[in-house]
Amino acid sequence: MNKSDGCRCIATELYGAKPSSVVVTTPIYYINGAPHIGHAYASIAADVIARFHRLDGSKVHLSTGTDEHGIKVARSAETIPMDVQKFADQMSDKFREMNRAINLSEDDFIRTTENRHRESAQALWKLLEKDIYKDTYSGWYSARDEEYVAAEDVVDGNAPSGAPVEWMEEESYFFRLSAYQDRLLDYYDKHPDFIAPPSRRNEVINFVKNGLRDFSISRNKFDWGVPVPDSNDHVMYVWIDALANYITSLGFPHNREYVSEMMANCIHVVGKEILRFHAVYWPAFLMSAGISVPKRVFAHGWWVSEGQKMSKSIGNVVDPFEIIEKCGIDSLRYFLLREIRFGEDGDFSNDAFQRRISYDLANDLGNLVQRVLVFIQKLDGRLSVNYDFSSEEQILFVHARGLWDSLRQLMEKQDLHGALCCIWDLVSESNKFINDMRPWELARTDVRRLNAVLTTLCESIRAIAFGLAPFMPGTARKIFDFMNVEGKSFRELSINFSDVRFDPPAPLFPRER
RNA sequence: CGCGGGGUAGAGCAGUUUGGUAGCUCGCCAGGCUCAUAACCUGAAGGUCGGAGGUUCAAAUCCUCCUCCCGCAACCA
Numbered sequence: 001m002n003k004s005d006g007c008r009c010i011a012t013e014l015y016g017a018k019p020s021s022v023v024v025t026t027p028i029y030y031i032n033g034a035p036h037i038g039h040a041y042a043s044i045a046a047d048v049i050a051r052f053h054r055l056d057g058s059k060v061h062l063s064t065g066t067d068e069h070g071i072k073v074a075r076s077a078e079t080i081p082m083d084v085q086k087f088a089d090q091m092s093d094k095f096r097e098m099n100r101a102i103n104l105s106e107d108d109f110i111r112t113t114e115n116r117h118r119e120s121a122q123a124l125w126k127l128l129e130k131d132i133y134k135d136t137y138s139g140w141y142s143a144r145d146e147e148y149v150a151a152e153d154v155v156d157g158n159a160p161s162g163a164p165v166e167w168m169e170e171e172s173y174f175f176r177l178s179a180y181q182d183r184l185l186d187y188y189d190k191h192p193d194f195i196a197p198p199s200r201r202n203e204v205i206n207f208v209k210n211g212l213r214d215f216s217i218s219r220n221k222f223d224w225g226v227p228v229p230d231s232n233d234h235v236m237y238v239w240i241d242a243l244a245n246y247i248t249s250l251g252f253p254h255n256r257e258y259v260s261e262m263m264a265n266c267i268h269v270v271g272k273e274i275l276r277f278h279a280v281y282w283p284a285f286l287m288s289a290g291i292s293v294p295k296r297v298f299a300h301g302w303w304v305s306e307g308q309k310m311s312k313s314i315g316n317v318v319d320p321f322e323i324i325e326k327c328g329i330d331s332l333r334y335f336l337l338r339e340i341r342f343g344e345d346g347d348f349s350n351d352a353f354q355r356r357i358s359y360d361l362a363n364d365l366g367n368l369v370q371r372v373l374v375f376i377q378k379l380d381g382r383l384s385v386n387y388d389f390s391s392e393e394q395i396l397f398v399h400a401r402g403l404w405d406s407l408r409q410l411m412e413k414q415d416l417h418g419a420l421c422c423i424w425d426l427v428s429e430s431n432k433f434i435n436d437m438r439p440w441e442l443a444r445t446d447v448r449r450l451n452a453v454l455t456t457l458c459e460s461i462r463a464i465a466f467g468l469a470p471f472m473p474g475t476a477r478k479i480f481d482f483m484n485v486e487g488k489s490f491r492e493l494s495i496n497f498s499d500v501r502f503d504p505p506a507p508l509f510p511r512e513r
Numbered sequence: 514c515g516c517g518g519g520g521u522a523g524a525g526c527a528g529u530u531u532g533g534u535a536g537c538u539c540g541c542c543a544g545g546c547u548c549a550u551a552a553c554c555u556g557a558a559g560g561u562c563g564g565a566g567g568u569u570c571a572a573a574u575c576c577u578c579c580u581c582c583c584g585c586a587a588c589c590a
Contacts, residue, residue: 030590238590371549435554507550
């Protein structure tokens, strides 16, 4: 199903297969709103991580999906009015559309309204029962908004929305999170890479150190949710329901050993706003249920637009579909992951976007590929065998061959930004190599050497395309197609390109006229 | 005194752990090349490293105080 799969044999042969399993997840997105750039960003990042590991020889399971329960969804459907399940179907489809648009290589799309998930969430609940008890949940409730309001947010007896609040009490099930404080701190201590980036890790540890309170995990004021097992009037309130998606996707409650094993290799990509639930609640649930805690929770940052928070009234909302339509998905994928370090917040400005597309993609990468391949066309699209590599060529050769190992180290830390920088170092070096080698002169003076130079460049471009494949699958594919290297093994290619028929290239990132 | 991160060239950042000529990208200026999507390559200019004090032969880097900005501070799907 993956376009990259064709490259996999090359990777395996090239760098040695790493026969391991990796689970990568995006958050499941709440369907109360349409997909926006934040959703696209999280999913693209997870996709790159998943594609990288696939190419690196691992067995990968990438899951994504939609979170469809809760009062807000029920209310949105009512106001249309529309059957709530139909509403959920419709909204969920929009996220599937997004996945197609961003070229997501998901292995599973999970919906919390599916039977398999209901079964999974309820089974998880049952496993947690020793830590669940019934009590009274109380707080300031806004009847108009139909939701509880945090005490700090209540001003003069009103919710932030302006609606009046009243003190409300209701029966609720609670999870004994307080019992997990020490175990969690111990886990963070023994697994320093569990939470990334490190600044976020400190936040979480500090939060836990300040003391954990049990929290409410059910509601009986609405029924659009997974019913609590053995209860007539309670549905699960968000977290057990939502977080359980990750194990649902792995087949829970069946094959629990397998699920647990896979969770230990799991990388959760989440937004910083839901880090706590993934780094505190979720491991506590899993510990209670006797399932392995995930390997890593990576919290990404938020994008603003032109230096300001995106808002419809300012009119600076970045629409991923619009950008993809106009500039192509690979440009968007590149920008989002190259512009800022993964984990930081970013500013999506039109100028910055255009600059990246124009300079990095068209000028550096696109032009490199173009100038080399066009040159080869002048040799009738063929390179002759030539083993006579000078030291300059050998240096570039070594760097090209070392790229994947460098990327592997960076990707181990989910340093997507660093990985792209690393690839572009090779792009720059290759461009410089052309300037230094002056192939246009060699064409007149030393055709033998010219072949060596171009062969070296092809080797570098091949490595670049390969490194690029997880980030910009379409672009990598185009490069491979120009070089007709489909089905070729690395060893054949790296010795010479003599049996490769090069097609006439077309600019990878054409300039707008 | 809640906890934490940060203030380095016009912009965005690295360097601070293990003190020793201040670095990267973009922008700006000049030059080179001409194979290529007028792309590419090289060089120069530009910073008293938030402020004050201290330790030291030597501090962006260590210590103290001050100041400004930003995260986190639980029921947020």
